[in-house]
Amino acid sequence: MAKFKINGGKPLAGSVRLGGAKNASFKLLIAACLQKTNNPVRLLNFSHIQDVEVTREIIESLGGETKAAGERTIFVNAKNLDKWQIPTKFGQKSRASSMFIPILLHRFGQAFVPFPGGDKIGSRPLDRHFQGLQAMGAKINQTEYGIELQADQLVGTEYNFEKNSHTGTETLIMAAVLAKGVTILNNAAQEPEVDDLIVFLNKMGAKITRTDTRQIQIEGVERLGPCIHKIMPDRNEAVSYACAALVTKGDVIVENAKPELLGAFLEHLERVKAGYEVGDYGIRFFYRQPLIATDMTTQIHPGFMTDWQPLWTVLMTQAQGVSTIHETIFPDRFQHVAGLVKFGADIEFVQPKVADPDQTYNFNLDESNKVEHQHCIKITGPNKFQPTSIDVYDLRSGATFALAALATTGESWLNKVELIDRGYEYFDQRLRSLGADIVRVE
Ligand code: EPU
Numbered sequence: 001m002a003k004f005k006i007n008g009g010k011p012l013a014g015s016v017r018l019g020g021a022k023n024a025s026f027k028l029l030i031a032a033c034l035q036k037t038n039n040p041v042r043l044l045n046f047s048h049i050q051d052v053e054v055t056r057e058i059i060e061s062l063g064g065e066t067k068a069a070g071e072r073t074i075f076v077n078a079k080n081l082d083k084w085q086i087p088t089k090f091g092q093k094s095r096a097s098s099m100f101i102p103i104l105l106h107r108f109g110q111a112f113v114p115f116p117g118g119d120k121i122g123s124r125p126l127d128r129h130f131q132g133l134q135a136m137g138a139k140i141n142q143t144e145y146g147i148e149l150q151a152d153q154l155v156g157t158e159y160n161f162e163k164n165s166h167t168g169t170e171t172l173i174m175a176a177v178l179a180k181g182v183t184i185l186n187n188a189a190q191e192p193e194v195d196d197l198i199v200f201l202n203k204m205g206a207k208i209t210r211t212d213t214r215q216i217q218i219e220g221v222e223r224l225g226p227c228i229h230k231i232m233p234d235r236n237e238a239v240s241y242a243c244a245a246l247v248t249k250g251d252v253i254v255e256n257a258k259p260e261l262l263g264a265f266l267e268h269l270e271r272v273k274a275g276y277e278v279g280d281y282g283i284r285f286f287y288r289q290p291l292i293a294t295d296m297t298t299q300i301h302p303g304f305m306t307d308w309q310p311l312w313t314v315l316m317t318q319a320q321g322v323s324t325i326h327e328t329i330f331p332d333r334f335q336h337v338a339g340l341v342k343f344g345a346d347i348e349f350v351q352p353k354v355a356d357p358d359q360t361y362n363f364n365l366d367e368s369n370k371v372e373h374q375h376c377i378k379i380t381g382p383n384k385f386q387p388t389s390i391d392v393y394d395l396r397s398g399a400t401f402a403l404a405a406l407a408t409t410g411e412s413w414l415n416k417v418e419l420i421d422r423g424y425e426y427f428d429q430r431l432r433s434l435g436a437d438i439v440r441v442e
Contacts, residue, residue, distance in 0.1 A: 002417045004402060004428060007437035008387070009409030011287070012250035014434045016241050018257060019047030020072070020231030022423040024193040026055040026096050027167075028200050028231060031174055033064055033078035033103045035204055035224040040065075040075040044230040047072075047237075047425040050418075054094040061087055062100075084108035088145055091115050094422075098126055098147070099167060102174035105138060105151045114146035124330075125364065128168040132159045136175055136183070156181030156220055163362050164300040166191045169216070173197060176218035177206040188216045191301045192261050196232045203227035235261040236307045237424065240399045242285040243311040244431065246274050247318055247407045249287035252434055257283040264304040268296055268312070272319055293321030293381060298329050300362060310336040310400040317345040317383045318407065326352050326376040331363045336397045337377060343385040343404045343412075352376040389413040395423045402427070406436055 025046055032041035046052060046068070056066040056074070063082040067075045084104045086097045091114025104111030116124070126147075130140050136159075138151040156179050161168060169189035174197075176183035188194070190213070198208045198216070204227050207219035238257040242265070245252035259266060259278050266283075269276050275288035293316065298306040306329035313336060316323040327333050337347050352375065354360045361375070387410035392398035398420035405412035417440070420427050428440045 001415060003441045004405070004414040004417050005439045005441060006402065006405035006412045006414065007410070008248070008406045008412060010248065010435055010437060012245050012248045012252050012406070012431070012434040012436055015253035015255050016430050016434065017255045018233040018237050019049075019425045020045040021193055021196070021234040022047065022049055022051055022236070024196040024231050025049070026051045026094070027099060027170055027193070027197055028229065029055045029059065029066070029074065029076055030096065030099050030103060031197060031201060032076035033059060033081060034106065034174065034178060034201075035226055036079050036081070036107075037225055038077065038079050039226040040077040041204070041226045042228040043074050043076065044228065045072050045233075046074050046231065047234065049425050050422040051094055051096065054090065055096045058086055058090050058096060058100065061090070081107055084110050085112040086114060088114040091146065095124075095167075098129065099171055099174070101133065101149055102154075102171060105149060105154060105175070106178045109150065109152050111149045112146055126168070127364070128161055128163070128165040129171045132161075132168065132172040132185075133175060135159045136172075136179055154179035156183040156218070158184040159186065161185065161187040161189075163187075163364075164189050166194065169194050170197050173201065173208060173216065173218060176220060177201055177208065177224065179220040181220055183218045183220070184211075185216045185218070187214050189300070190214060192232060192235065200227070200229045203229055232261075233258060235305070238262060238283070239265055239308045240311055240403075240424070241430075242276070242283070243315050244403050244406060244434070245285040246287055246291070247314055247403050250434070251284070251286035253282055253284045255282040259283060263302055264299070265308055268294065268304060272315070274315075290382070291315065291319035293319045293323040293379070295324045295326075297326040300329065306330055306333060307396055309333060310396045311403060313337070313340060313347070313377070313379065314400055314403045314407065316379045317347070317381050317385075319381045321381065323379045323381065324350065324352075324376060325379070328360055328375065329362045331373065331375070334374065334377060335393060336400045339390050339397065339401050340404055342388050342390060343408060345383045345385070346380045347377050349374040350376050350378045386410065387412040389415065391415045392417055392419050394419055399424060399427070402431070402438075406431070406438075
């Protein structure tokens, strides 16, 4: 078990460069397996993160080849893919396995994927993915161990997502690119990682068009070929370093951060009077004056992203006044609250008034996700933190507690920090380069 020892209370300063987005990288590795020539796909700008490594292991377990070369390039050659079952051990390691379904169905007409693991942010059903795959002709059987699917030939269809699904949209795009005929996805996700996948697949020879704001049309093609693609920068990493700068009253440039990917975050920074400046170098985030409290609701893109919410919570503990945070995407994404209270945060759960719960919440409202469950917090700041020792339980809670520790004068300990490695490249080294006193102890 690895730990971080953090001696906080020091303003961060300097610059960091973002790596490739976690939530684009591993999906593009998977999508690269849709082509079967002997020429590899070349993907650039990879981050050295666990989710990428696990996806490479899965591809190799299926008979494909991946090779890292140079600083940030991965070659993928799926010509010799010869297995249609993903070993169950990969289920808990990553949420990637279900996204292999289209690849395995196109190649073998059948697939077995274990139930996906990943973050502990509430139940994460795949019903929207499955309904879409069924509409394209797949037969699905859920067993004790995972999901079995069968489809001799996927066929284009018109499918309406009842509610937004980011990876659901990506899974159906991958299913549709080699399906027979045209597929239209209505109420399709607009998250920027979806567009990175679309650009990549079109380079491989797919015919995918955004025909309306939330509509995607895919004309099935016979085959795809290799291409070279540079993965988009990670917008969650950008927000993490931005919040780290602001919470420590520092001044940090996030090189290659793209303002168009961070619109709702920048808008909220203006509301709370945090400093930021966009330049040809990226975005500079700096402390300007005491932050002021505000209300924030997580939303699908282009709204305020749910992944930024735990990091935003830390920022609001340092703002003057009462802030609220209303989580509408995941049913259970406030586990970081108990940890922050341990640091000294003044946070309580409140019941928001919601006129139309089914419209407001992106998760399915059923017995396990009742609207009366707690989806909103109230923070009364600013809070003075005291050092503490705390267990990380997932990727974003890890970054969140690291930020809290960086804002705290004295020595804090974060345990089980391997979970941060799933999505942050050299997190401690980068924070150290910005002046943080952080040491990794294995
Ligand atoms: N949902 C269903 N049924 C479905 C699909 C989704 O009930 O078939 C629910 C989910 O449980 C959730 C909500 O609908 O409550 C939204 O789910 P969505 O499918 O949009 O999210 P996702 O694809 O599972 C991706 C990212 C998340 C990110 C969200 C929102 C990846 C691998 N994951 O999840 O990132 O928070 O979109 O943008 O792309 C992370 O990086 O740690 C992470 C959790």
